[in-house]
Amino acid sequence: MPEVLDTRALNRALLARQHLLEPTSLSPLALVEHLVGLQAQQPNDPYVALWTRSRAFRTDSLSAHVADREAVRIAVMRSTIHLVSARDALALRPLLQPMLERAFDGVYGRRVAGLDRDAIAAHARALVEERARTFAELGAELAERWPERDPASLAAVARTKLALVQVPPRGLWGGKGQAKHTTAEQWLGRALDPDALSLDRLVLRYLAAFGPASALDAQTWSGLASLKDVFERLRPSLRVFHDERGRELFDLDDAPRPAPDVPAPVRFLPQFDNVLLSHAERARIVSDERRKVINDVPNGLVPAAVLIDGFVGATWRLERERKHAVLHVATFGRVQKDVRRAVTDEGARLLALLAPDHETSVEVAPRA
Structure with a gap:
């Protein structure tokens, strides 16, 4: 019979992996990769997220990673903006593309029905690789070629079909200005790498940062439609637990699972x-x-x-x-x-x- 983990046990396991029990000495970029990115709608939020998890965090260290193109702001998990390492941007984006397409169809599908989305994306690529543009600028220029459709929907096609990153000063500590975009390939000087990360490896990284967890938990985090088969494939190499309601949870064998009574700081x-x-x-x-x-x-x-x-x-x-x-x-x-x-x-x-x-x-x- 699998061991039952109560709410406090799950809490302490999550805090330990998130470095919210004990701050870490990992570098900002290493911590960003361990956490598989930081949600970043607000430009300064990743700085606070790293500060609260780190022993000696300095804002200029993370800003340097952004300025030097070692970390980028890009739509990945749940089709939301995250700050991720350059390496993860090139690996995560192709793996999550089906989710991004599905999210787009749910909001904009009818608005662009009948259009050649690949043609829109190709024109958008030429525009943003010539000069980084805001979505408002990009949508207006795309509407010159497709005047029968609204600019916001056309810009959303580009956001979905292309791996667009926000360029500095957006994302620098205290940096001001609108979000302007170019392609990850142009900004990083490298192609997307669909072979760099498998779904199995993505799940293992998720568990390392957020486990123990269920397939539904991982789907909530990533936005991907179904990961049950992935968890079944990984089952022989994972620990299996139950929560207090009998739900099956999976975890890495050697991941930290502190005692439920371990003190947790503010x-x-x-x-x-x-x-x-x-x-x-x-x-x-x-x-x-x-x-x-x-x-x-x-x-x-x-x-x-x-x-x-x-x-x-x-x-x-x-x-x-x-x-x-x-x-x-x-x-x-x-x-x-x-x-x-x-x-x-x-x-x-x-x-x-x-x-x-x-x-x-x-x-x-x-x-x-």
Whole structure:
């Protein structure tokens, strides 16, 4: 009979692999690869994600990787923008292409019915490889050739069919400006590599960063339609567990699975941190009740969260006004004095990253 892992055991295993129990000395690029990328709708979010997981993180180190084309911002898992290593960009994009096509069809399929998408993509490639363009610019130029269709749909064809990366200053720490795109091949000087990564290897990397997990969990993380056959193929080499509801979970044999009572420090996460988004069953990191609260925001935004005892216990936002910056922390209910002190101390450390030139303060209060 497989061993049963309760919610706290799953929580501590996840935190250990995410380096949220003990910070890591891995380099920024190595940590990005271990985590199989960082969700990055907001340009500065990957910096916060690495800071909270690292011993001595420096923003200029990650910026240098972006400027030197060793890390790029590209649509991969779940068809969302991630910061990944250049090597992973070239490997992940072809593997995830079926998911990207399916996601496109669900939103834009009818709008581009009857069009030759390959022809649109070929023209778009010529445009963005001549000069990096915003999607608005690209859509407007594509509409000159296909005037009967709306520019946004035409730009979405290009985003789906081409491996487009966002070029600096987008993605640099504090970098400003619109997101402009060119192809990964042009930016990196290398072709996409469909043979570099198999689905089996992708699943193993997922488990190393997010396990123990089910096939449905891996599908939620990647956006791929079906990975059950992959897990069955890998079954002989994996450990098998059950959760408290009897669901089958798989894991690497030598992956860390700390005791459920191992202390977990307060950690501040950025918006859209993958640790909150990469399982179908997320009670291991956020209760269903709290998940509903933090997801009940406009435009599908996921607020920045605070982990308390390993689980989402608060949300946070930064408010700047001239030379003063306030970190507002909204807890789920009242917290004990020692927890409040730990939240305040870690919040002050975060302010040193986000607002080093401001007078700062941390305000901790229960959610209204």
